[in-house]
Amino acid sequence: MKCPNCKNEIDNSSVFCEHCGARVKQNKIGLWITLSVFFVAIITAFIVTTILEQQRIKQHLESQLITERKAELLRQGYIDLGLPSGTVWKNANEGDDNILYTHDEAVSRFGNQLPTKQELEELKNKCTWTWTGNGYKVTGPSGNSIVLPAAGLRDGYGDVDYVGMGGIYWSSTPGGSDGAWTLEFDSIEVYDVSIYYRCCWLSVRLVQNL
Numbered sequence: 001m002k003c004p005n006c007k008n009e010i011d012n013s014s015v016f017c018e019h020c021g022a023r024v025k026q027n028k029i030g031l032w033i034t035l036s037v038f039f040v041a042i043i044t045a046f047i048v049t050t051i052l053e054q055q056r057i058k059q060h061l062e063s064q065l066i067t068e069r070k071a072e073l074l075r076q077g078y079i080d081l082g083l084p085s086g087t088v089w090k091n092a093n094e095g096d097d098n099i100l101y102t103h104d105e106a107v108s109r110f111g112n113q114l115p116t117k118q119e120l121e122e123l124k125n126k127c128t129w130t131w132t133g134n135g136y137k138v139t140g141p142s143g144n145s146i147v148l149p150a151a152g153l154r155d156g157y158g159d160v161d162y163v164g165m166g167g168i169y170w171s172s173t174p175g176g177s178d179g180a181w182t183l184e185f186d187s188i189e190v191y192d193v194s195i196y197y198r199c200c201w202l203s204v205r206l207v208q209n210l
Helices: 028-075 101-112 117-126
Strands: 087-090 128-131 135-139 145-149 167-176 181-186 196-198 207-209
Touching: 101 167, 117 167, 117 181, 145 167, 167 196
Parallel strands: none
Antiparallel strands: 087 207, 128 135, 135 145, 167 181, 181 196
């Protein structure tokens, strides 16, 4: 900058002119701009750091809650198969292997603990199924497994059939006016999820979500 007295060039930080000794007035506007930019940068850095820390704390708490919920479900007899949806499956049929339910009974008693159509499809497609002689050992991506017994079915007339040869498991998802989606298997094949009459008595296996 120039000295306002002798007009010679002097350093921008000078208080006195090195040529004539006159006092040089500082550019207060420039100083305030510099200070403002400095303080804005500090405040911005503080805000960003605070937000990142809050996100880290939130993620930690969410992870802790999932861990605690998983531990509680394991105590209740659920198995984490490592499925992408986070669905965990009970390690036994409701009642026992020989207890069957109509769809209306199952929905009334177990509600949203019944698997959905999508959860049955995930179990079929994301797990390895091994016939045991009286059902299937179903092994998930985690290496954990459950066993689905071949408990058969009881039809609308009360006749029991298919025991030891196959099993059919209810979902909570209705299919048409008188049906619901089910997962069916026999010793030869695990079939695509399909609709079965709601008046039949089938097996029930419960699920929970993490």
